[in-house]
Amino acid sequence: MSETQEFRTGDTPLPDVLILTHKLAREYDMGSETVRALRGVNLQIRRNEYVAVMGPSGSGKSTLMNLIGCLDTPTGGEYWLNGQRVSDLSDDALARIRNKEIGFVFQTFNLLPRATALHNVELPLIYAGLAARGRRAQAEHALTRVGLADRMHHKPNELSGGQRQRVAIARALVNEPSILLADEPTGNLDSTTSAEIMQVFADLHDQGQTVVMVTHEADIAAHAARVVTLRDGLVAADQRRAA
Amino acid sequence: MSFFEAVRLALQQLRAQKLKSAFSLIGVFIGVTFLIAAWSIVNGMNTYMTEKFAGTLVGVNTFHVRRTPNFTPNVSDSVWRAWRRRPRITFEDARAVEHGITIPVQTAWWSQDRGTVAYGLKTTRQVGLNGASAAYFAIRNIKIEMGRAFTPQEDRAGSNVAVLGHDLAERLFEGRDPIGKTLRVNGLPYRVIGVAERRGNLFGISLDKFVVAPALSPIQRAVNPPGVIDALMVRAGSEPEMRAAMEQAEGIMRSRRHLRPRQDDNFALETAEGVLSFWGKIKRALLIAGPGLVLISFVVGGIVIMNIMLMAVAERTREIGLRKSLGARRRDILWQFLSESATIAAVGAALGVCSGILLSALLDAVTPLPARVSPGAVVLGVLLGSVVGIVAGVYPASRAARLDPVVALRQE
Structure with missing residues (x-):
C-alpha cells in the first residue's frame, strides 16, 4: 500500500485518493446541548479499496456513512470525493453527486414494493435523465451482473431476502458509481445468504469496484481488506489485512 | 424525471x-x-x-297589445292594482290599430280562458279556449295536421267552427276521425274542422290541449265580456318593422285613450323580449x-x-x-x-x-x-x-x- 498523503487545508487530494476527509466534524444541536458525533475524522480511501467501518453504536459510524454518502453535510472540516470538494455543496448538487458517484446498499434493502426488480434498478437512471430504452438495457445488465437475469420482472415480495439485496446491489451499481456504500448489508440476512452477499461484494471488488461497508459484525468486517474502527467520533484504529 | x-x-x-x-x-x-x-x-x-x-308564447317579430303585460315578475301590489284599473282592450281598439298601422303586418285578435270541452259522453276539463282571428295560426306558427284552419270569412261571420289541439283531439276522439263532428265548448255547439300538429310541452305543461274558434263566434262568452279581447297580436316581417309598428300602435292607442304627453300608457305592448x-x-x-x-x-x-x-x-x-x-x-x-x-x-x-x-x-x-x-x-x-x-x-x-x-x- 502506498503512503497516506499529508493533507493540509487548501491542498488538493492526489488523483488516486477517492475519498479524503480532513478534520471532518458533525455536530447535532439538540436544543440544550450539542452532540458531537464526529470530532475530526481524517480518512483516505484509494481507488479499488475494500474498507469496512466498524465501531460500537454511538461511535459515529452512521454519521460518517451519511457524510461519505453525501446525504448530510459536515459542520466542520473538509470532504473530497473523486477530486471534488463536496463538503459545502448545495442540496441539488449533492443529489447529482449521489446519483453519479455513490451506490447505496441498505440494511433493509429499501426497494419500492410495487415496482419490479427491473424498475427498481432503473430508478437512479431516471434521475440521471436517461431515455427509457437506454435505461432498460443498463438495468438488465446490472441485474445480470448480480445473477438475477431470470428475476427481472419479479416484485420484491416475490424474491428472497438474498435476492432482494442483490436487486439493491444492482441498483447501486447501475450508474457505475465510484463507490459502493453499504450500510449493514447483511443485517437482515441469515448467515448463508450473508456469505453469498459478501461473495458478491468480493467479486465486485475484484472487478475494480471501490467498496465501503459499515458494519458492527467483526466476521463481516473480516471480508474487507482494511478495517477502520471508530470510537467516540474519532478513528481509533485503521488496520490493513495482508493480501 | x-x-x-x-x-x-x-x-x-x-x-x-x-x-x-x-x-x-x-x-x-x-x-x-x-x-x-x-x-x-x-x-x-x-x-x-x-x-x-318566447317564440311559442309571443311569437317571432310579434308584439301583443294588452291591458297589462302577461309575464310580470315581482310586481308590487300598488302597481298591480293600478293595472287592474286600466280599461280593457275592446274590439274598437283592435280595429283601430289594425287599420291604423301602415306597415305591412299580420294581426289577430286573441282571448283566452280555460273551460270544458265535451264530445258525446267524453268530457275534458281545463282546456285552453281561444277566441281568435284566422291569422292566429300563422302568427303563432301552429300547423294544421288534419282538416283546415278557419277562413277569414268564417272569422268575420263568427261561424261555429273549431280547430283542436293534438292531445285534445286524441282524448276526445281516440283515433276516430274528428273532422265534421260536433262537440260542445262550455256547452256551445262547435263543428270540428281541423286538428293542429303536436307542439310538445313547456315545463311539463301540454301545449296541445286547446280549442281555437273565431273570436266573433259564441266562444266569446266563455273567454271575455262582450266587446273585449285579451290581446291584439301584431306580427311584422322583421325586427325594425316590428319596432315601427309598435310605435304606430302606441300612438293610435294613446290618441284613442286621450292620453296627455306626460301621462303613462294605460295599456301594454309586450314582445318576446319582455318575456326574455x-x-x-x-x-x-x-x-x-x-x-x-x-x-x-x-x-x-x-x-x-x-x-x-x-x-x-x-x-x-x-x-x-x-x-x-x-x-x-x-x-x-x-x-x-x-x-x-x-x-x-x-x-x-x-x-x-x-x-x-x-x-x-x-x-x-x-x-x-x-x-x-x-x-x-x-x-x-x-x-x-x-x-x-x-x-x-x-x-x-x-x-x-x-x-x-x-x-x-x-x-x-
Missing part, C-alpha cells in the same frame, strides 16, 4: 390504493359533475327560453348562485386532496428518502407529488365530466327541465379540476421535497 414518467408513477399510485384514491377523487368529481349539470340546465333553459318559450327579460332575471340569479356552489365543492375537493397528499407524504417518507439517496433532486420530488395530485384531480374531473353529461341527459329525459351540455362547461370543468389538484398539491409536495434524506431514510 420526464412528464410521462411522473404521470405514469401517479397512475400507478392511484391503482395501488383504490379506496383512498376514490375518496380523494370525490371532491373534484362532485364539483365538476355539478358544474356541468348546472351549466347544462342554464344553457338548456336559455336555448329553450329564447327559441321555444323575465328569464334574464332568473338566469342572473342562477349565475350568481351556481358558481358559488361550484366554488365550494372545488374548495372542499382541494382540501381533501391536500389531506390525502399530506398522508401520502407521511406514509412514503422512507421512499422519498430512498429516491433522494438515489439522486432525486428537490424538484424531482416536488414534481412527482405535484403530478400525482394533478393526476388525481384530472381523473376526478374526467369522471365528473362523464357523470355530469349523464346527469344532464337524465335530467333532460326525466324532468321537464331542459338541459344541454355546453363544451365550454366541459373544458372549464377539466381545467378547474386540474388547477385545484395542482394548487392543493403544492404544499404537500414542497414538504416532501424539503425532507432531509437522512431523517427520511431513518423513518420506519
Whole structure:
C-alpha cells in the first residue's frame, strides 16, 4: 500500500485518493446541548479499496456513512470525493453527486414494493435523465451482473431476502458509481445468504469496484481488506489485512 | 424525471390504493359533475327560453297589445292594482290599430280562458279556449295536421267552427276521425274542422290541449265580456318593422285613450323580449348562485386532496428518502407529488365530466327541465379540476421535497 498523503487545508487530494476527509466534524444541536458525533475524522480511501467501518453504536459510524454518502453535510472540516470538494455543496448538487458517484446498499434493502426488480434498478437512471430504452438495457445488465437475469420482472415480495439485496446491489451499481456504500448489508440476512452477499461484494471488488461497508459484525468486517474502527467520533484504529 | 414518467408513477399510485384514491377523487368529481349539470340546465333553459318559450308564447317579430303585460315578475301590489284599473282592450281598439298601422303586418285578435270541452259522453276539463282571428295560426306558427284552419270569412261571420289541439283531439276522439263532428265548448255547439300538429310541452305543461274558434263566434262568452279581447297580436316581417309598428300602435292607442304627453300608457305592448327579460332575471340569479356552489365543492375537493397528499407524504417518507439517496433532486420530488395530485384531480374531473353529461341527459329525459351540455362547461370543468389538484398539491409536495434524506431514510 502506498503512503497516506499529508493533507493540509487548501491542498488538493492526489488523483488516486477517492475519498479524503480532513478534520471532518458533525455536530447535532439538540436544543440544550450539542452532540458531537464526529470530532475530526481524517480518512483516505484509494481507488479499488475494500474498507469496512466498524465501531460500537454511538461511535459515529452512521454519521460518517451519511457524510461519505453525501446525504448530510459536515459542520466542520473538509470532504473530497473523486477530486471534488463536496463538503459545502448545495442540496441539488449533492443529489447529482449521489446519483453519479455513490451506490447505496441498505440494511433493509429499501426497494419500492410495487415496482419490479427491473424498475427498481432503473430508478437512479431516471434521475440521471436517461431515455427509457437506454435505461432498460443498463438495468438488465446490472441485474445480470448480480445473477438475477431470470428475476427481472419479479416484485420484491416475490424474491428472497438474498435476492432482494442483490436487486439493491444492482441498483447501486447501475450508474457505475465510484463507490459502493453499504450500510449493514447483511443485517437482515441469515448467515448463508450473508456469505453469498459478501461473495458478491468480493467479486465486485475484484472487478475494480471501490467498496465501503459499515458494519458492527467483526466476521463481516473480516471480508474487507482494511478495517477502520471508530470510537467516540474519532478513528481509533485503521488496520490493513495482508493480501 | 420526464412528464410521462411522473404521470405514469401517479397512475400507478392511484391503482395501488383504490379506496383512498376514490375518496380523494370525490371532491373534484362532485364539483365538476355539478358544474356541468348546472351549466347544462342554464344553457338548456336559455336555448329553450329564447327559441321555444318566447317564440311559442309571443311569437317571432310579434308584439301583443294588452291591458297589462302577461309575464310580470315581482310586481308590487300598488302597481298591480293600478293595472287592474286600466280599461280593457275592446274590439274598437283592435280595429283601430289594425287599420291604423301602415306597415305591412299580420294581426289577430286573441282571448283566452280555460273551460270544458265535451264530445258525446267524453268530457275534458281545463282546456285552453281561444277566441281568435284566422291569422292566429300563422302568427303563432301552429300547423294544421288534419282538416283546415278557419277562413277569414268564417272569422268575420263568427261561424261555429273549431280547430283542436293534438292531445285534445286524441282524448276526445281516440283515433276516430274528428273532422265534421260536433262537440260542445262550455256547452256551445262547435263543428270540428281541423286538428293542429303536436307542439310538445313547456315545463311539463301540454301545449296541445286547446280549442281555437273565431273570436266573433259564441266562444266569446266563455273567454271575455262582450266587446273585449285579451290581446291584439301584431306580427311584422322583421325586427325594425316590428319596432315601427309598435310605435304606430302606441300612438293610435294613446290618441284613442286621450292620453296627455306626460301621462303613462294605460295599456301594454309586450314582445318576446319582455318575456326574455323575465328569464334574464332568473338566469342572473342562477349565475350568481351556481358558481358559488361550484366554488365550494372545488374548495372542499382541494382540501381533501391536500389531506390525502399530506398522508401520502407521511406514509412514503422512507421512499422519498430512498429516491433522494438515489439522486432525486428537490424538484424531482416536488414534481412527482405535484403530478400525482394533478393526476388525481384530472381523473376526478374526467369522471365528473362523464357523470355530469349523464346527469344532464337524465335530467333532460326525466324532468321537464331542459338541459344541454355546453363544451365550454366541459373544458372549464377539466381545467378547474386540474388547477385545484395542482394548487392543493403544492404544499404537500414542497414538504416532501424539503425532507432531509437522512431523517427520511431513518423513518420506519
